[in-house]
Amino acid sequence: DTGVSQNPRHKITKRGQNVTFRCDPISEHNRLYWYRQTLGQGPEFLTYFQNEAQLEKSRLLSDRFSAERPKGSFSTLEIQRTEQGDSAMYLCASSLDGGFYGYTFGSGTRLTVV
Amino acid sequence: SQELEQSPQSLIVQEGKNLTINCTSSKTLYGLYWYKQKYGEGLIFLMMLQKGGEEKSHEKITAKLDEKKQQSSLHITASQPSHAGIYLCGADGNTDKLIFGTGTRLQVFP
Numbered sequence: 278d279t280g281v282s283q284n285p286r287h288k289i290t291k292r293g294q295n296v297t298f299r300c301d302p303i304s305e306h307n308r309l310y311w312y313r314q315t316l317g318q319g320p321e322f323l324t325y326f327q328n329e330a331q332l333e334k335s336r337l338l339s340d341r342f343s344a345e346r347p348k349g350s351f352s353t354l355e356i357q358r359t360e361q362g363d364s365a366m367y368l369c370a371s372s373l374d375g376g377f378y379g380y381t382f383g384s385g386t387r388l389t390v391v
Numbered sequence: 392s393q394e395l396e397q398s399p400q401s402l403i404v405q406e407g408k409n410l411t412i413n414c415t416s417s418k419t420l421y422g423l424y425w426y427k428q429k430y431g432e433g434l435i436f437l438m439m440l441q442k443g444g445e446e447k448s449h450e451k452i453t454a455k456l457d458e459k460k461q462q463s464s465l466h467i468t469a470s471q472p473s474h475a476g477i478y479l480c481g482a483d484g485n486t487d488k489l490i491f492g493t494g495t496r497l498q499v500f501p
Contacts, residue, residue: 283433310488319395319479319491320434333488368433376422376439376483384433 281383283369289389290359297355298386302371309352310380311344312368313337320368326352359390393418393484395492403498404470412465412495414480420460424481424489434479437465467497475499 282301290296302309308327312320323342324334328349338344341359346352356363369383394417404410414423422441426434438447440456440463447454451474453466467474477496481489 281433308487317493319481319493320489322488322490325488327487366431370434370489375487376424376489379436379439380424380481380489381436382426382434385431387431 281369281371281381283367283383283386285386286384287387287389289391292361292390293358295355295357296359296388297353298367298369298388299351299353300369300371300383301351302369303381304350306371306373306381307349308372308375309346310370310372311352311354312370314366314368314385315364323354356388359388361390364388364390393482393486393490395480395482395490397478397480397492397495399495400493401496401498403500406471406499406501407469410467410470410497412478412497414463414465414492416461416482418461418484420456420463420482421485422483423454423456423460423463424483425454425463425465426479426481428477428479428494430477437478470497470499472499472501 310325311323314320326346341357344354366385368385370380372380396415425437438454443458443460445456451468456463477494479494481491
């Protein structure tokens with residue numbers, strides 16, 4: 278297993294366009310998390326899944342954001358009608374039944390909205 | 392909701408010096424995690440602490456969780472340029488997700 282994989286690593290998009298990011302967790306992990314990190318700040322929780330069920334969404338996750346994990350494996354995070362304020366690093370993490378065995382993070386997708 | 396405060400926010404040390412980073416929680420810590428992040432990259436897991444008074448070490452990095460489980464410290468002995476980066480503490484309390492402090496940026500100069 279190569280850990281948590283995120284694609285793409287970098288994305289530059291024009292304001293108003295839609296973007297989609299993908300996260301492939303560690304295969305045996307049933308939980309998957311999305312975070313957003315802006316410069317100089319710690320990661321902020323966006324949402325998480327247990328298997329295919331989305332169990333919690335942060336108030337940070339506006340209506341323009343949607344996340345899916347259709348088969349309980351990989352997940353996608355889509356941002357519609359991007360705004361400059363969406364520019365950030367988007368991090369994905371996975372775990373087995375919460376944090377007892379730790380949380381493993383991917384390398385992130387850096388989004389720049391111009 | 393639980394909040395984590397890290398201090399200092401930024402640290403510049405000379406190679407070979409020791410340093411300590413602190414993480415203070417507004418609530419009891421049930422699980423405290425330390426991560427390191429290089430600029431523009433993902434988080435690398437360092438250590439996890441769960442019991443009051445627990446101490447763990449890996450190479451030249453030692454982390455402790457105090458008895459009352461509301462504060463953790465990360466100590467680096469004989470710092471090297473490879474230690475440079477952002478150190479983040481995270482806690483999952485009795486929730487199902489990690490929340491993070493704002494991070495401590497460490498620079499080590501020769």
